[in-house]
Amino acid sequence: MIHYLRVMAARFRGLLGDQRADRELDDEIKMHLCMLTERYVRQGMTEAEAARAARRQFGNLTLLQEASREMRGIRSIEILFQDLRYGVRMLRKEPGFTLVAVMTLALGIGANSAIFSVVNAVLLRPLPYTSPEQLVQVWEHYRPQNNPRKSVAPANYLDWRAQNRVFERIAAIDPFPSFNLTGPEGPDRIQAARTSADFFPLFGATPTLGRYFLSDEEQPGRNRVAVVSHGLWQRRYGSDPQLIGQSVSLNGQSFIVVGVLPPDFRFPRGEFDLAIPLALGGWEAAARGTHPLHVYARLKAGVTLRQAQEEMGAIARRLEEQYPKTNTGKAITIVPLHEQLTDQIRLALKVLLGAVGFVLLIACANVANLLLARSLARQKEFSVRLALGAGRGRLIRQLLTESVLLAGMGGIAGLLLALWSRQILVTLLTGANLIPRWIEIDIDGRVLVFTLMTTLVTGLVFGLAPALTAIKADLNEALKEGGRKATSGKRDQRLRHALVVSEIALAMVLLVGAGLMIQSFWRLLKVDPGFQTENVLTVDLSLPTARYPEGHQVSHFYDRLLRRIGSLPGVRSAGGAAYLPFSGTRNSWSFDIEGQPPLPPDRAETEWRPITAGYFRTMGIPLSRGRDFTEQDIDGSPEVVIINEAMARLYWPGEDPLGRRLKLHDERKKVWHTVVGVVKDVRHLGPTIEPKPEMYFPYSQLIYPWYPMTVVIRTQSDPLQLAPAVRQAVLELDKEQPVYNIRTMEELLAKSVAPNRLHLVLFGTLAAVALILAASGLYGVMNYWVTRRTQEIGIRMALGAQRSEVLRLVVGEGMGVTLVGVGLGLVGAYAVTRLMTSLLFGVSVTDPATFAAIALLLAAVALGACYLPARRATKVDPLLALRHE
Numbered sequence: 001m002i003h004y005l006r007v008m009a010a011r012f013r014g015l016l017g018d019q020r021a022d023r024e025l026d027d028e029i030k031m032h033l034c035m036l037t038e039r040y041v042r043q044g045m046t047e048a049e050a051a052r053a054a055r056r057q058f059g060n061l062t063l064l065q066e067a068s069r070e071m072r073g074i075r076s077i078e079i080l081f082q083d084l085r086y087g088v089r090m091l092r093k094e095p096g097f098t099l100v101a102v103m104t105l106a107l108g109i110g111a112n113s114a115i116f117s118v119v120n121a122v123l124l125r126p127l128p129y130t131s132p133e134q135l136v137q138v139w140e141h142y143r144p145q146n147n148p149r150k151s152v153a154p155a156n157y158l159d160w161r162a163q164n165r166v167f168e169r170i171a172a173i174d175p176f177p178s179f180n181l182t183g184p185e186g187p188d189r190i191q192a193a194r195t196s197a198d199f200f201p202l203f204g205a206t207p208t209l210g211r212y213f214l215s216d217e218e219q220p221g222r223n224r225v226a227v228v229s230h231g232l233w234q235r236r237y238g239s240d241p242q243l244i245g246q247s248v249s250l251n252g253q254s255f256i257v258v259g260v261l262p263p264d265f266r267f268p269r270g271e272f273d274l275a276i277p278l279a280l281g282g283w284e285a286a287a288r289g290t291h292p293l294h295v296y297a298r299l300k301a302g303v304t305l306r307q308a309q310e311e312m313g314a315i316a317r318r319l320e321e322q323y324p325k326t327n328t329g330k331a332i333t334i335v336p337l338h339e340q341l342t343d344q345i346r347l348a349l350k351v352l353l354g355a356v357g358f359v360l361l362i363a364c365a366n367v368a369n370l371l372l373a374r375s376l377a378r379q380k381e382f383s384v385r386l387a388l389g390a391g392r393g394r395l396i397r398q399l400l401t402e403s404v405l406l407a408g409m410g411g412i413a414g415l416l417l418a419l420w421s422r423q424i425l426v427t428l429l430t431g432a433n434l435i436p437r438w439i440e441i442d443i444d445g446r447v448l449v450f451t452l453m454t455t456l457v458t459g460l461v462f463g464l465a466p467a468l469t470a471i472k473a474d475l476n477e478a479l480k481e482g483g484r485k486a487t488s489g490k491r492d493q494r495l496r497h498a499l500v501v502s503e504i505a506l507a508m509v510l511l512v513g514a515g516l517m518i519q520s521f522w523r524l525l526k527v528d529p530g531f532q533t534e535n536v537l538t539v540d541l542s543l544p545t546a547r548y549p550e551g552h553q554v555s556h557f558y559d560r561l562l563r564r565i566g567s568l569p570g571v572r573s574a575g576g577a578a579y580l581p582f583s584g585t586r587n588s589w590s591f592d593i594e595g596q597p598p599l600p601p602d603r604a605e606t607e608w609r610p611i612t613a614g615y616f617r618t619m620g621i622p623l624s625r626g627r628d629f630t631e632q633d634i635d636g637s638p639e640v641v642i643i644n645e646a647m648a649r650l651y652w653p654g655e656d657p658l659g660r661r662l663k664l665h666d667e668r669k670k671v672w673h674t675v676v677g678v679v680k681d682v683r684h685l686g687p688t689i690e691p692k693p694e695m696y697f698p699y700s701q702l703i704y705p706w707y708p709m710t711v712v713i714r715t716q717s718d719p720l721q722l723a724p725a726v727r728q729a730v731l732e733l734d735k736e737q738p739v740y741n742i743r744t745m746e747e748l749l750a751k752s753v754a755p756n757r758l759h760l761v762l763f764g765t766l767a768a769v770a771l772i773l774a775a776s777g778l779y780g781v782m783n784y785w786v787t788r789r790t791q792e793i794g795i796r797m798a799l800g801a802q803r804s805e806v807l808r809l810v811v812g813e814g815m816g817v818t819l820v821g822v823g824l825g826l827v828g829a830y831a832v833t834r835l836m837t838s839l840l841f842g843v844s845v846t847d848p849a850t851f852a853a854i855a856l857l858l859a860a861v862a863l864g865a866c867y868l869p870a871r872r873a874t875k876v877d878p879l880l881a882l883r884h885e
Contacts, residue, residue: 090402097374098406101367105410107769108363109458110417111356113443113451117418118425119349120450121441122342128266128438129337130204131298136305137268137340138170138295138312141331144600148333151291154280156319156327160295163315166308170297171199172278175270176585178708179250180544182736185236189542189740190273192250197277200227202298203265208233210244210259213277220281226255230263232273250276252546266438268296268341288326289590289605289665296337309334325598326590326665345434348759351835355513355766358506360454362770364462365499365506366777371403371466372496373784396467403463404456411455418451419443428761432754465495493785500774500781501821507767507774508825508858509832514767515850516833516840517760523842524756530682530691531581532620533745535572537719538580539726540741542708547734552635555700557733558612558709559631564729565713566614570722572714575615576699580710581684582748591695593651594661594672606647606693607684608664610702616679618714619745626658626677633698640698641673644681647693662695673697686752688841712745719744759839771861774821779865782814786869793873803874810873814866815859822855829854 033054040050091098126132139149140156152160157172164170174194181188197213205212208230217223226248228237237243247254255276278293299308312332320327335343422441429435541561548554558576565574579585589608592598613629615621624645633640641662648657661672681691699709715722720742727739750757786793793806833845843850 088405091406094374097370098409101370101406102409102413104363104366104773105407105458106413106417107773108356108360109407109411109414109451109454110421111414111766111769112353112360112454113414113418113447114421114425115349115352115356116450117422117443117447118429118435118441119353120444120446121439122345122349122435124446127338127341128264132338133336134168134299134301135203135337136297136299136308136334137337138297139333139335140291141316141333142329143331144329144603145605149335152293152295153288153291153326154284154293155286155288156330157293157295158280158285159319160312160315160332163318164297164311166300166303166311167297168300169198169202170295171196171202172293172295173199173267174278174292175267175272175294176292177276178542179274180252180542180736180738181236181274182249182252187736187738188236189738190232191271192274192276193267193270193272194278195275199275199278199296200261200265202296205262205265207259208262209241210257212259217277218279220279223277223279224253224255225258225277226250227259227261227275228257229261229273230265233260250274251542251544253544266436268337269294269436271438288323290587297334305334305336341436344755345429347835347838348434348755351513351839352762352766354832354835355510355763358510359766359770359773360458362503362506362773362777364458365503366773366780367406368462368465369496369499369777369780371463372499373780375399375466399467400460400463403467404459407455407459407462410458411451414455415443415448415451418447428758432758433751434755434758465499496781496784497817500778500817501824503774503777504818504821504858504862505825505828507770508822508854509829510763510767510770511854511858512825512829512851513833513836514760514763515854516836516843516845516847517756517763519843519847519850520840521753521756521760524687524753527683527687527842529581529687529749530621530680531745533749535715535717535719536619536745537713537715537722537726538741538743538745538748539711539713539723539730539739540708541711541730541737541739543734543737547736551702552700555634558699558711561711561729561733562612562614564733565711565726568722568725568729570716572716573614573618574711574713575618576612576709576711577615578610578699578709579684580712580748581619581682582686582745582752583710586684589695590665591662592665594663603650606695609694609696610699611696612699615696615712618712620714621682622680624678624680625656626675628677629696629698634700635702637701639671639673639701640676642677642679642696643675644679644691644694644696646681646691647695648678650693687749688756710741756839756841771858774858775861775865778814778818778862779868781817782810782866782869783872785813786810786873790873806874807870810870811863811866814870815863818859818862818866822858825858826851826855 033051036054036057037047037050040053041047045053127135129135138152138160140152141148142150152172154172161170172195177192177194179190179192181190195213197215197218200207200212207227210227212227213225217225228243228248233239233243243257244259245256247256249255297308299305309332312334316327316330316332320330339346422443426441429441543554543557548557562574562576565571579587587608588605590599590604591606598604611629613631613633616623616628626642629640629642643657651657652660657675657678660675662675663670663672679696682694683689683691684694685692711726713719713722713726723742726742730737730739793809796809797803797806829851830846837845
């Protein structure tokens with residue numbers, strides 16, 4: 001054991017460069033040579049003859065020195081260090097080549113690292129909750145409308161909670177309330193939620209201060225308690241620990257603060273400043289026709305998703321039998337929470353990861369071509385090394401070390417590029433609402449390992465072909481003194497062409513994808529939303545129940561406000577609605593039609609919109625027939641309703657719906673509403689979603705006040721300039737009423753297409769990079785081809801070839817390679833773009849016009865890349881070319 005340790009210590013000393021041992025070895029070799037030389041001199045040889053004979057007998061000094069060093073060192077690591085030092089020297093000798101290769105690799109590796117950092121944060125990293133794998137979201141599955149993820153009716157949730165045996169906890173949240181928070185700190189509009197008592201314990205959150213809700217606080221009248229977020233606690237109350245037990249005023253009503261959320265707690269969807277208990281009582285506890293709740297649950301230990309789905313399915317069937325009027329066609333869908341939160345972005349990220357993988361492959365092919373040209377220029381060096389006894393494996397290892405070193409430099413630059421682009425990606429993804437804002441995208445250990453492995457594999461991939469080519473050098477030809485420079489054979493030329501073909505084919509796939517995105521986005525912008533977005537300002541208000549307990553008080557406030565706003569300079573018209581198009585809010589009601597049997601489940605619900613008089617005029621929604629609402633449509637006058645054309649077509653096909661009557665399934669107001677008008681369809685849920693049947697009711701005829709309202713104002717010029725005057729008009733009516741969400745309809749429209757715009761930007765950027773890399777690769781190959789065939793071109797021109805013929809020769813060579821790549825790319829694009837179906841709008845994944853246009857574009861760029869070397873070839877002087885080495 002001691003001997004082994006001594007040997008290893010000696011080897012490590014040798015690895016670290018024991019100069020004393022090297023000097024001792026040299027002295028020993030010299031001593032042996034001197035002894036042999038003296039022996040031969042004594043035998044009658046001259047001094048010079050004796051020295052030569054001694055060297056012949058002693059053998060190859062270099063091999064003996066290497067063998068001795070190998071005995072006292074770790075040879076493989078020592079050779080690696082030698083290869084690295086030699087590789088660094090070679091790369092430093094050619095800074096231009098090194099810079100181009102590193103930049104090319106940085107683009108490919110950096111793009112992959114950046115996108116993988118998003119994939120890691122969104123798809124791979126577990127959710128920040130206790131035992132997140134047990135968390136699920138529970139939806140109503142409304143089969144008649146083929147809607148498997150519908151928010152939940154309160155009465156159904158209560159039945160699920162009482163009857164299930166598969167959930168450790170089940171909780172609900174109403175994410176739509178918001179409150180006016182008033183007090184000595186001033187009025188503030190906050191986002192709030194109503195949550196059941198089990199909501200926060202379900203996610204394993206421990207309060208920073210105080211406690212969460214108790215089960216008996218879910219009862220109406222006992223729910224005057226609140227839990228504030230850590231951010232609101234710091235921002236408004238200065239992290240005061242005495243806040244617990246104090247009262248806060250929400251919509252004019254007093255609530256006692258009982259707890260503060262931890263700083264790292266994140267709601268699954270949305271950002272909320274405050275929560276109050278979800279007190280389901282009275283009509284709400286029995287409601288099955290309205291669906292405001294999001295329901296979450298934690299599976300019991302040992303219960304699988306399939307078992308939970310089966311039991312909840314049985315509960316849904318029992319409820320369907322018990323409440324056929326409201327629950328017919330309603331099943332239950334259970335989705336793992338991680339899948340639910342990433343569902344919208346999952347496919348897009350996978351497609352993006354594949355796209356950046358294509359970019360990396362193109363970069364590898366490009367650098368491999370550069371290394372191949374460089375290795376052909378170094379054929380004499382390789383031949384000399386082989387002739388001196390270097391093994392081919394040793395030469396391959398040296399060249400692979402150089403390529404991995406080059407990849408390492410590209411990997412470091414790519415990682416810096418990923419760090420720089422990370423914040424841009426975060427801003428784009430959160431701005432497009434594709435990921436929750438609380439997801440943190442950073443460069444962690446998993447991303448570093450991915451970058452390291454990508455760098456290593458990249459270095460081996462693009463370095464292998466040049467290394468294998470280098471060891472096949474013709475020693476006789478390469479070592480001929482004064483001979484021509486080593487030239488590439490047909491096999492090497494085919495390899496270079498194959499690399500360019502692969503670049504063009506991969507670029508073709510990416511360009512077709514980007515072209516489809518452009519087509520999709522262009523058609524999306526051309527969609528008529530059903531209203532006019534120009535010069536429309538929107539302002540959100542919500543009147544507190546304590547100050548406005550009666551419906552007529554709410555209506556009176558908005559009537560006065562709209563008249564005041566309508567009189568402002570620059571205002572053309574004003575109106576209001578409870579649910580604005582593209583706002584992300586909606587509501588639906590089931591109903592009956594007079595004179596018709598009860599509607600089947602797939603037609604019993606439609607969208608419900610309370611609006612004021614003047615709303616249609618302000619939004620630019622045309623009236624097809626009948627009349628608009630007027631100021632006379634108030635509580636006490638005949639109940640009226642306006643429907644859209646989609647509803648008219650569905651419920652009164654081929655008939656005139658004017659004068660027909662319908663009644664909502666509303667236990668609070670069982671009256672018939674007469675259809676007095678039909679308006680054009682509005683794409684309320686976004687430009688990509690077809691208009692749904694909608695019915696509009698006069699705001700002033702609601703028997704109960706619908707407090708949240710969005711005021712819309714059409715102006716003659718920039719609408720945002722009117723915002724201060726609108727705010728002042730509100731304060732003149734109620735000095736404690738905050739105004740929030742001031743934005744234009746054009747902003748809402750832009751937000752609705754933000755995901756499509758993001759896809760376009762990302763795919764377009766990657767496709768542009770791919771096009772540049774493919775064009776530069778083709779240019780490099782053709783430039784090298786012209787350089788290597790300068791003598792041949794000179795002979796052709798000396799024999800009478802015209803410049804146009806030389807131009808056709810070179811361009812024909814390059815375009816032949818291009819057409820093969822384009823053809824393969826078209827086949828690849830036809831197969832790959834089918835994955836993009838859900839990312840496109842209004843365009844087929846195999847759109848012939850897009851495929852043809854991209855093929856022509858790529859061919860045109862390739863023609864330009866071929867033309868420049870071809871033009872240089874036409875300027876070759878035959879006399880100089882014939883003297884070319």
